[in-house]
Amino acid sequence: MTDPVADFLTRLRNGARAQHHDVAIPSSKLKRELARILKEQGYIEAWSVTPPGPGRPGEQITVTLKYTEDRKPVISGMQRVSRPGQRTYVDHAHIPRIQGGMGTAIISTSRGVMTGHEARQQGVGGEVVAKVW
Numbered sequence: 001m002t003d004p005v006a007d008f009l010t011r012l013r014n015g016a017r018a019q020h021h022d023v024a025i026p027s028s029k030l031k032r033e034l035a036r037i038l039k040e041q042g043y044i045e046a047w048s049v050t051p052p053g054p055g056r057p058g059e060q061i062t063v064t065l066k067y068t069e070d071r072k073p074v075i076s077g078m079q080r081v082s083r084p085g086q087r088t089y090v091d092h093a094h095i096p097r098i099q100g101g102m103g104t105a106i107i108s109t110s111r112g113v114m115t116g117h118e119a120r121q122q123g124v125g126g127e128v129v130a131k132v133w
Helices: 004-017 029-040 116-122
Strands: 022-026 044-050 060-065 078-080 104-109 112-115 126-132
Touching (some): 004 022, 029 044, 029 112, 029 126
Antiparallel strands (some): 104 112
């Protein structure tokens, strides 16, 4: 696999479209940070790290998806911005606003992974990892 973050987003997108309750994703530090941000912003219900077991070589992140009352996914869209073949970096003044401020940009900065809003407040730029709305 050449782009684990795109795989993370695709598994969430596919799980939400199929109306699954939970989605299992191979774990990494960046993916755990993405799950933390999605939980803080209210896009997912919960997430946890499952240790390796029989038939599972490494840790997995189990994400509990969130739906509205009429069973529509809370996440209406996700997009990978910075890819392995084309990295996208921005300074704090050019961090994108998603859906007029209704969505979230996820930025990997020198101070850690954070939302675009937090990065703008702290005055740091970085790599735009993904957009969620």
